[in-house]
Amino acid sequence: RHVVGEVQQLIQLFVEKSQSAGYFNPTSNLVVAVANVMSAFCFGKRYSHDDQEFLSLLSKNDQFGKTVGAGSLVDVMPWLQYFPNPVRAVFENFKGLNRDFYTFIKDKALQHRETFRADTVRDIMDAFIQIIDYEKTVSDKGVKLEREYVDSTVTDIFGASQDTLSTALTWIILFLVWRSDVQERLQHEMDRVLGRDRIPTIDDKPHMPYLTAFLFESLRFSSFVPITIPHCTTTDTQLNGYHIAKDTVVFVNQWSVNHDPDKWLQPETFDPGRFLNENGSLNQDLLSSVMIFSLGKRRCIGDELSKMQLFLFTSILMHQCTITGNPTEELTLDFDYGLTLKPKPFSIKVTLR
Template sequence: MAWILCVLLFSAVGLALLVLQVKLRAAVRGRGGPPRLPELPVIGSLLSLRGDRPPHVLFQELQATYGETYSLMMGSHSAVIVNHHMHATEVLLKKGRTFAGRPRTVTTDVLTRDGKDIAFGDYSPTWRFHRKIVHRALRMFGEGSASIEKIICRESQFLCGVMCEATSRGMALDLSPELTRAVTNVICSLCFSSSYRRGDPEFEAMLRYSQGIVDTVAKDSLVDIFPWLQVFPNAGLRLLKECVAVRDKLLQKKYNEHKADYSDHVQRDLLDALLRAKRSADNHNTAHPGAEALGLSDDHMLMTVGDIFGAGVETTTTVLKWAVAYLLHHPQVQQRIQQELDTKVGLDRTPKLSDRGCLPYLEATIREVLRIRPVAPLLIPHVALTDTSIGGFRIRKGARVIINLWSLHHDEREWENPERFDPGRFLNKEGTGLVLPSPSYLPFGAGVRVCLGEALSKMELFLFLSWILQRFTLSVPAGQEPPSLEGKFGVVLQPAKYKVNAVPRPGWEAN
């Protein structure tokens, strides 16, 4: 009998807490908060987020019930979902500093040594100082794009050589590891003055750790929603820690080598530029007592390079894989790009960055790929640093704000037939120049937290695709279906694996 009384007592307490919480939330809405999904004690709104649809699609669909901007509870954390460009612009640009915070989660803390990077680090004086140093280093190394272009073209040449080799053997090719190595070598050349050959054990280890991180970090897993769960065995968290350990071992090795033979008189790469900027800042802090509180540790430098790898490898490689997948589905788009290349570049030379202005259809195609399959459909969450508002809705300090880039890029009010792949939407009526048809296009984010790798990524996308399409016609291997366009949700939206036939175009058979 006693156990029945206990059950009734706990049920009564639970019901009372539920009613109280509902009333409190209703009071918040009454004071001007955004519409909120139903919620329960402890678990919040998780029951409303069930199903097999990825979060960005589900969040888009929930607009029909709750409006363009609404809120929900992820466990004990309040999250505001923004699905329209006007509110997204308010968060990112008009109130960029107000919403510049980042949430602390278990997985991102593991990835970044408790937020000592740029992408996931919380907004603070130290973060601003850190970002300033990184920008200074980027200016010191390769402010002009000539050296970067040379590196990308070198890797494009190697990539095309691998494709030729596969063609000569009559083999369909999985471009994923080849694209990953090419992009990785660009970043390694920029950061460490080094590169990898096929089959290099260190490169293979890098491939494994990168995929492990993509599969486990920042996916709103239960351990991020309920941090106390990390005391229990967790396969995903264990995998993440193992992958981060492999990454950090590699980065530490490169960092130690650079520190050992660093010289103020020679600047070999971006890591040298970072070390120089850090030493200059440290000297300034020594000369100005009180400034040392903003000093950056070696961990900050390592996590900065980790950021550059994350932004510069996984995202760019993913966009390239999506671009090839869509070209396989739309051979007429591929043909038009090749016609443009034949007319404006020809066969006498390879494409250069200076050709971007005269290859508008290729540029439009890249923009359309970034629109229809945004590499990060949910931008990294922001945090409100003060009580504020979005679109007239009151937002409390500490609330997480998620920009649903998928909704912005698939808004039927902004894009005609948004599910249709149509590079022409980014061209003027004559097809001779680029246009931005809607402000609802933010593939790299905007404002204070804009993606660090945006400029480099755009250069790589243009050069890799122009080199490949100048030399090869890509097609689906005989007997196989075109690649799936669904995508696998994670920290980036990855396409499923697929293979491609690459046939050398006339004039490039021997190259």
């Protein structure tokens, strides 16, 4: 419900901007739309696209993404934080942005605790408060979960999800503009499965293999999270004959996994059809080979939720709209590097079908 309502608001905004300004950069509106979905999940509240407090918060999260590279350097070379140097300055900024974002979430937790009712769970934060504050949950290893776990866990969910999802959607729209033939095929699949009388729902996903193939190819081709956030080994480990000592900082190179020529035929070619068998069904082996949310017990906890949102955002947009690029601009697939790879600015025009 939250996702569908937000996409409909986004389409209305896109059409209004197209009618008044012609071509526009969709990035900021995608960020707000995705953040609103997660805000509704986490806090039970959505914001308007011109709410200055919310825009300021999202701006901090964007700056966080741009400076996180410095944090990665300090993870690898911790001595950099102990004397003046450019990396230390950026790292201090990184920590300040993190504090500001955490303070916002902490204030939300305080507000929720003041109005909490055990018989009415309004959102994710209420659910965590009930489990940790009232049920006194203890982990499998006997560790009591403290009240602060609510703040830190919701910070991770809200902060990470809105940046990665909005970046994924920006790449998806760029690919739709770049490959109008793919956009037309998606619309044809929509019309065949749905007709024009209703919008897509998550239940329609099994009947739209080309859309699923397009989404996975967008994730693979862009690999917009090229390297995972750092993890650390908790014990001495052997992996493929290599010894990895305890407390070693480990990153996963997801870009190399998604562009491995031994796994992918012509990996530098954008081809959603690679995920389809001859009979039009999905190749599940190849789908499972795309790595964007990491793997194992420490993979992104929002994996399935993110894929659901990407499906609904993209399917509703394609069912309701046609997206075209600005003919006066040279379309590029270049990007800016940070926590995620973000496409260079581009502008679009959206018309209702």
